[in-house]
Each structure stands twice: as structure tokens, then as C-alpha cells.
Amino acid sequence: MTGTYGEGSPDADEWNVAEIAAGLFAAREDWRAAYRPGPCALVRFPSRRRLELILSDLSGALFPLRLGPSSVQVDNEASYVEQALGRALAALRDQVQLEIVARCTTPESAARAEAGRIIAAFAQELPPIRRVLDTDIEAAYAGDPAARSVDEVLICYPGIQAVIPYRLANSLYRHGAPLIARVIAEIAHSQTGIDIHPGASIGGSFFIDHGNGVVIGETAIVGERVRIYQAVTLGARSFPSEKDGTLTKGVARHPIVEDDVVIYAGATILGRVTVGAGAVIGGNVWLTESVPPGSVIHQAFAERARGDVSALPRGNVVDEADSDAPRGLI
Amino acid sequence: MTGTYGEGSPDADEWNVAEIAAGLFAAREDWRAAYRPGPCALVRFPSRRRLELILSDLSGALFPLRLGPSSVQVDNEASYVEQALGRALAALRDQVQLEIVARCTTPESAARAEAGRIIAAFAQELPPIRRVLDTDIEAAYAGDPAARSVDEVLICYPGIQAVIPYRLANSLYRHGAPLIARVIAEIAHSQTGIDIHPGASIGGSFFIDHGNGVVIGETAIVGERVRIYQAVTLGARSFPSEKDGTLTKGVARHPIVEDDVVIYAGATILGRVTVGAGAVIGGNVWLTESVPPGSVIHQAFAERARGDVSALPRGNVVDEADSDAPRGLI
């Protein structure tokens, strides 16, 4: 058998491909026998590769002169946007239809109509999504002394590369395509190291700097003008479970972060706690309780190397106004 | 010279390409003179790009309806698996042969035969690898309240996207192709931020959630039903070195994690220590000693903001049964 790699020699007889394939088939059958997937488990499934292409077209339609192909210029911008949008929305409808059919609760014909309604609602939100993304880009430009222009932010910054897919995915999630939304979020996660669940709710002027290692959970709520740095976690503290031991799905279990909060690198905030408006959470802080608006929380740890160690507070400290708190990380 | 980018103008005479190329050649010759690579250093070398294609075909062969091309359906599934498997194994044999020749200890003809034996042994393990991957997928589905189906886990979760290549790479590593194994592991690392050395030994029902920043070292041993979260390190504490100062290769220097252990985000476990069966290691814990089965280890740190600070233990604390320990992070 000749391969598509341009190599792969025909004397490959040390192994028996048919036998290995049969072994794989038997393993699959055993799994199916044990877990009894429903009749819909064998249908075609949404494709991650196809969603990567769709995401690329949607990004180009949102910001044609910066994220579109380099052939797009002012004089052909409008026709490019219509084309990219048209093919992306039609292809996305097919993917959403596959998601619905795979749930096995909707007949195929109804699934097509439902997918059409979801995409129509999603498409209506694209202009407002562009408007809120503009505020995100402005926030990144204003918040990073290394940024030279909004264009640099748009084509370079991983925070923007993650928040564009997040806002698209969140719309699909709200309109009833949570699986497609999750795949889009994981495409962005793979490219940026930033893991935002599409179920999270995030206000405008949101800036993630550097971003690698950021995790924002499914039920997190983030206000306006929030700024966070790399390796920040907005996570769950514990998972309630049912009487049979299975985890309860969908419970509000992640933090609420109010407007104008800044969270520095490596801070971990767990559970359904509230970080009050305007609070500043220092680097590496571990927080599992609510803090009032205007709080400045930092690790006592970094302070201890100086002066009279025994006189310093231990653990996380709440100060109403601490002008010496770190204001930046990069 | 016209480029393949569709641009690149012919008046590029501000620089002299031949002169720069000669400078690069001279630099290479100086390196070779200093380090005297053996006669095999100039042979062809395994190709990371080709291994990416092979990995994609193997993933498709293992899970054709979910990770194969979207053209694969129930009625052509069997023929796709045979084709993908056939070309991937043949191409992989060629890559393993390149690895063996580059070692310069085996004549080229013997290298081909040895590569064939390695691939035959690897191919035999593919069905059992599929079986253990099924347990990993089940563990992810059971362990994450945000997971809606095993299919979502399979096509989305970075932990699964890392553990599929890990189990393939580990088989190649054990059968004598450690370089190919390492390249495959680094392909997964680049896609997921999860860095599992192919020499590590990991039992079934293994679940990594989120995963970015996870590092598992070459001699780590992980039992059955272990669950770990993002940014967990199973690392080495120190490197023994030879009398001439070079590092000793291959010494057991990473942790042993027994069955049913849970390790929360950011925990760092260093050295050849043993984490006993059923232990729970809390977020951000820094651990360099063994802990007995059933231990619950957490940072005292996060507790200190509450109540009588001086009465709290300092540092990492071992409790036999602490029902208040964090049970989840996302």
C-alpha cells in the first residue's frame, strides 16, 4: 500500500494491517457493548477541522483588513465580507445540525430547521459582537505599555485571539449549540493557552494580558472593564453530587467578578464568591471567600523578607487602600 | 528570485543571499569542527511535520467516526481504518529507521529490519491502547460536571488530546524508538500545553482537566484512576551527576503516584517520593516528601485569612480526613 506521505514502502509485511484493524474493531465493539450508546451515537459528528475554517472566516468577516486574507483591501473588503460570512454561516448551520441530531432527541428534519434558527439568531448578534470586541481591543491597548497600536493588539495579542472565539462561542452557547461552542473554545485554548468556557458571561473592555494558563469556568460572571493576567483561575471549589454519586451538572460554582477588578498573574479564585467592584487581587493570591468592593488583596508572603518578620500579618491580607500593591506584571 | 508567497520582488539587491548563505555555512562548519559529530550526524533525520501527519492518521484509525476526516461514516469506516493504519505504520517505520540510522550503531540494512520489528510490536499494542483510552475518556466524562457526552470529551478535551499521543509515544518508547516518541510527545505539548514525557508510566482511567502547564517527567509512575488538574508538576528535585560533571541519564528521579490519587491545580511534587493510594493533594501544594495512603494535603496558606491566625498550622499539613479540603478546581 502506498501512502500519501510520499514514502511508505510496499514490503511492510512485518505486521498485518487487517489483523490490527480487526483488533481495533473488537475493542470498539466491547466498548459499545459496555456503554450501550443510543442509536444516534453512530451519526456523523461535528468536525473540529471544519470549525477551525469557519472560525477563520468569521474572524475575517469581523476584521477584514486585519484578520482576513492578505488579498483583502479597501476596494474589495465589502465583497469579501459577504462571501466569507455567507459560506461560514451556511457551514456552521450544518455543524449545528450535526450537534442536534447527535443528541438523538430531535428528528433530522426538525434538526435542520432548529439549526437554521440558531444560526439566524447568532448572525444577528455579529454586529454587536464586533462592537464589544472593539472595546476589548481598546482596553488591551490602554492597559499594556508595550502596545504600540490597536492593530498590533488585534493581530498579535493572545488575549484578543482568545476573546474573539469566546464571544462567538458564547453566543452559540446561549442560542442552543453548546457542543459547537465548546469546540470553538478549545480551538482558541489550543492556540493561546487561554481556557474560557463558552458558558461564562463576560462584560466589555475585557483584557487578558499574556494569558497562558488562564482558566475561566462555565458559570463564572465577569463585569465590565476587568483586567486579568496569565495563569489566573476563576474555578470551582467543590462539585455537588447526586445521591447516586454522579456530579450535578449546571450548578453555579464559579466566581462573580464585578466591574473594574484587576487580577494579577497566578491568582486562584475558587467557588461562588464575589470579588467586589474595583478590587485588586495580587499575584499568586489564593482566594476562596468574597471580598468587598475596593479591596486590595495581596500575599503577605512577598513582604516577609523585609524588616521585622514577626510583626507582619500572615496569609492573605485585606487592605482598603494599599498604594504599595503591585500594579502590573509585564 | 520569485518567492512562493506570491510576493517577493526581484530588486532585492540590498543584501547578497549567496554571501549570507556562505556565512551560515561557515558557522555550521565551525560548530562541526568544535563538536566533531560522528559520520552519522549528516544522515537524514526524522521529520516533525511527517510525524504530525502520522499521528493524525493513527488518531483517526483509533476513533474513526470522531477523529477521522468528516467523510468517514459507518459504511466506509472499516476501509478508512485499514487505509489510514496501513499508510501510517509504513511511514512510521521509515521514521523509526531514520532514528536508528542516526544513532550510528546499526548498519542501514539492519536498521530497516529493526524498525520493522519495532513497528510490528507497536501495531500489536494498538487495540489494547484503544481499550485503555476508552477508560481515560470515561474518567474525563465522569470527573467533569461541564462534560455533556463522551463524544464532547473525545473531540474537545485537551487532556484527551494529550493522552492519545502519550499512549502511542509510550509504546514506541518501550519498544526502542525514544526519539520518535519524544517528537510525538512534543507535538501534543505544543497543541495542549501538557508535557508528558513518553518514558512516564501511567495507568488507565487517567484524567487531566484543563491541563495547560502540566509537566510529567521521564521516570514518573502513575497508578490507576488518577485525576490531575492544570499546572501540576511531577518533577525531579535534583540531578545526580557523574564525576566529570555531566548529568547521569536515566536515574529514577520523579514521583510515584499510587491509585485513586487526586492532585489539584498548581501542585508541585518533586523527587522520587510516593503519594499513597487515595491521597488528595490540594491546589498549589509544594511537596518533596512521601505521604501515606489516604492523606489529604493542603496549603495552610489559604486558611489563614480566617479566624485566629496564630492557632493555625503553618506550611503543608497532613490530615488523615479533612472533609473541608477543596474537591475541585473548575
Add this chain to the structure above:
Amino acid sequence: MTGTYGEGSPDADEWNVAEIAAGLFAAREDWRAAYRPGPCALVRFPSRRRLELILSDLSGALFPLRLGPSSVQVDNEASYVEQALGRALAALRDQVQLEIVARCTTPESAARAEAGRIIAAFAQELPPIRRVLDTDIEAAYAGDPAARSVDEVLICYPGIQAVIPYRLANSLYRHGAPLIARVIAEIAHSQTGIDIHPGASIGGSFFIDHGNGVVIGETAIVGERVRIYQAVTLGARSFPSEKDGTLTKGVARHPIVEDDVVIYAGATILGRVTVGAGAVIGGNVWLTESVPPGSVIHQAFAERARGDVSALPRGNVVDEADSDAPRGLI
């Protein structure tokens, strides 16, 4: 409308593409009205995808037998290098020209000449860049007991996959193409999780192991033979701002790390502090002050679980010679 995905059905009439495109256009116009971009804002812009191809060609030209296409062998190596170099430099000149024109301070004809000068200066530095990269590869091989050969390091290690683009980007940054430099750095960031700003200055024999989560800021200065591990941050502590509240750009605000320093995983060093030659900074240390040459800094934290806790120092401790400090992490 038929899509390029091979799907996309023609009955997509639940939504009106022209109307959505008009909504996107209106959003864009509102943004432009609010922010009044100059006349150059609409010019063509450098392309991230094109720079990915250029970076691939430059890597191949630097290390043809290892990072070039698998068709490159000893007998066609020289002609490959000339070809790859010729097309990459010409295409890079076009990208730099786009950067200059977009600044709107240079007429288009002068921009072409300036781009030519920048690329000529960059091209002259490629042979010395190859020489310093050789020292980086040697340092990785010497510093990691899991490394089997310099070739494995070159094709596998994310630290090398990040430092090759960094050294190219740093040259472009110094010669006057900071935007192109930043895009190249972000391509590497996306592939490796290692975020090195091209403005940082880094000496030879530099080794980053694992690397995911590393952040090195714009004004950091790193000496010779420095070794760092995953999740290390060399960041800023605060951002000076102008009277109008905007951040001051370009101030030296990141650490100076002198020769022969080792920084273990997760350490965070913030502000314009100096880490003296030969110092060792332990894992997870949080450092915002300068430390003298030869210092060994580690978290007291990890020590507290042992022996008489009250007798141990709290916080980060400076010891001139602490032979028990961790020497490795993986």
C-alpha cells in the same frame, strides 16, 4: 452560495447575509468615527500567516538538515539554503514595508528603501545568530538528563522552538521593525506557551526547559548561561503613567538577570531588580528585590512541614550557600 468547505447548502435563507454584513460595516464606521484613525489605518497590514511561512523558511535556512523540509539532504543542502533565504528575505522586506507604511510617518517610496536597509542589516546578523543558537542548543543538551542528542533538542524542545524566533525577532526589533518582531514572537508563543518579548536582551547558552507559561518582558536583560524552567515570569511591578493617565511607554521596568543564574519553575521576579551572577532562585519564589551574586533564594514554605516549625524562617530566605536547595525540576 456554495462554500469552500464542500458543504453549505443553498437554502440558507433564515438569515440575510447582506444585512449582517451591513451591520458589521456600521459597527466599523462607528468605531472609526469615535477613534479617528489616520489615513494610513486603511492600508494593507503585515500578515501573520505570511510571517509563519517566512519563519519556517528562515528556520530551515539556519538548520537545513534538521528544520528544513525532509527532501533536504547533504547534496542539495546548499541550494536549498540559498533558495529559502532568498524568498524569505524578499517576502520579509515586503512585510516590513507594510509595517512602515502603516505608521503613516514615511512616504511609500521611502518606506521601501528603509525596509530594504532593515532587511540587509538583519540578513548580516543571521550567521552570528546561528552561532549563538548553537550555544543555546548545547546548553539544553548539557542541562537536561532526558536529552539524548543535540538533534533531539533541536527538533523537539519547546525552549529551542521559542528561542530561534526570539533571536530573529530581537534582530528585527533592534533594526526598526518592532511590529513584525512582535508578530514573530507571538507565533512562537502560540506554539510553545513561551512568551518572550522581542525587546528583551538575552545572552548566549540560554536554556528554557519545558517552558510553558514563561513570560519575559520587553526591557528584561538576561546574561550568559542562564537557565530557567516553566512558568517563570520576569515581569514589571508597576507601570509609571503620564499626567493624563496614559501609561508611559518604554521605561526600563523588568529584571536584570546576570550570568550563570538558574531560576526554577514558577518563580516570579518583578520590577527593575538585579539577580546577581550565579544566583539560584528556587521554585515558586516571589521576588521583588535585588539579590547579590551567589545567593540561593528559596521558599521557606516547603520546609515547614518538617521538624520544629516555629524555628524556621518565614518567607523568602537569602542564604549565601545552601547546598540543600532544589537543583532541578524535571
